[in-house]
Amino acid sequence: xxxxxxxxQSLIVQEGKNLxxxxxxxKTLYGLYxxxxxxxxxxxxxxxxxxxxxxxSHEKITAKLDEKKQQSSLxxxxxxxxxxxxxxxxxxxxxxxxGNLIFGKGTKLSVKP
Amino acid sequence: DGGITQSPKxxxxxxxQNVTLSCEQNLNHxxxxxxxxxxxxxxxxxxxxxxxxxxxxxxxxxGYSVSREKKESFPLTVTSAQKxxxxxxxxxSGYGGRAKNxxxxxxxxxxxxx
Numbered sequence: 001x002x003x004x005x006x007x008x009q010s011l012i013v014q015e016g017k018n019l020x021x022x023x024x025x026x027k028t029l030y031g032l033y034x035x036x037x038x039x040x041x042x043x044x045x046x047x048x049x050x051x052x053x054x055x056x057s058h059e060k061i062t063a064k065l066d067e068k069k070q071q072s073s074l075x076x077x078x079x080x081x082x083x084x085x086x087x088x089x090x091x092x093x094x095x096x097x098x099g100n101l102i103f104g105k106g107t108k109l110s111v112k113p
Numbered sequence: 114d115g116g117i118t119q120s121p122k123x124x125x126x127x128x129x130q131n132v133t134l135s136c137e138q139n140l141n142h143x144x145x146x147x148x149x150x151x152x153x154x155x156x157x158x159x160x161x162x163x164x165x166x167x168x169x170x171x172x173x174x175x176g177y178s179v180s181r182e183k184k185e186s187f188p189l190t191v192t193s194a195q196k197x198x199x200x201x202x203x204x205x206s207g208y209g210g211r212a213k214n215x216x217x218x219x220x221x222x223x224x225x226x227x
Binding site: 031033035040041042043044045048050088090092100101103104105106 | 117119146148153154155156158161171201203205213214215216217218219220221223
């Protein structure tokens with residue numbers, strides 16, 4: 001079955017610093033989704049990547065999908081306290097569960113003022 | 114406002130009791146999903162529905178049941194057969210289909226056992 005591995009599990013950065021979160025798949029990715037979650041709340045959709053080499057940006061967050069479509073990275077530039085939360089990557093699921101997403105376990109980001 | 118509404122936000126279950134979590138969407142999405150989130154485990158799929166009056170089991174369906182009588186609604190019942198129901202439950206909806214499967218989530222329901 002497909003698995004998504006996220007690294008690091010948690011991250012503490014000083015405000016203003018850059019950071020990168022990685023998401024690695026055991027199978028080729030046909031759709032890769034990044035979400036953000038505040039503790040005890042629902043997931044907020046950030047970006048979707050589909051093509052090898054694709055890169056998308058929204059405000060200070062950039063997501064990339066590698067050419068082989070097995071790894072994605074999420075990069076935050078000049079982090080702010082508002083970036084704190086849990087970042088999850090999701091991918092289109094296989095194995096008969098058509099239409100669902102498989103999720104990584106998440107990366108918990110803390111930003112120190 | 115368009116979106117997904119889950120209720121209640123907090124729910125307590127007594128031993129042997131069935132409880133129902135509500136999920137309503139007004140986004141006109143065909144597909145709806147229920148996920149369970151446990152600390153350090155990510156999200157796991159319980160049930161999903163691609164169309165009204167049809168639904169499929171996900172990876173951890175045992176002890177749960179659902180119905181999809183209306184496009185807008187996808188309630189989840191946690192039955193007494195679910196021995197470890199304490200978790201954060203998330204409902205999502207989307208247009209379904211692979212490779213463009215953006216799902217939008219509700220705010221979640223936290224279920225605890227008394």
